[in-house]
Amino acid sequence: MGFVNRLKTLFTSKPEQIEEQPKEFQDPHQEEMAEAFVERQQSVIDDAMNELESSDEKEKKEPMPTSASNYDAGDVEMMELLSEEEQPEDYSEMNVVEHLSVEEIGSHLESAIVEGDLPEEVKFE
Numbered sequence: 001m002g003f004v005n006r007l008k009t010l011f012t013s014k015p016e017q018i019e020e021q022p023k024e025f026q027d028p029h030q031e032e033m034a035e036a037f038v039e040r041q042q043s044v045i046d047d048a049m050n051e052l053e054s055s056d057e058k059e060k061k062e063p064m065p066t067s068a069s070n071y072d073a074g075d076v077e078m079m080e081l082l083s084e085e086e087q088p089e090d091y092s093e094m095n096v097v098e099h100l101s102v103e104e105i106g107s108h109l110e111s112a113i114v115e116g117d118l119p120e121e122v123k124f125e
Helices: 002-011 030-053 078-082
Strands: none
Touching: none
């Protein structure tokens, strides 16, 4: 091929340019970054394994006692619970307020002021 190419260059006025393949870019820091990544991953794995393998369990804090509400019957003896003589208290109706009519509640909306783009004042009746 070399002889043919030389003959072509003699008979043609413009020599053919050979296309050069661009070299692939090689990052000089690629190996260092890969090693640093592997080290970071290994340290994360080691920390997780140490945490899982540690025999020292974290101390669990006991929950703070809460005050008894008015629904709590308090401390009772077992025999009191089993006795059928006394009727147990029904706490389902505790703190229930019944209104027989709306007038008892009052007209709390009479003094309410409506602000906005209304053409006239609104009265609540």
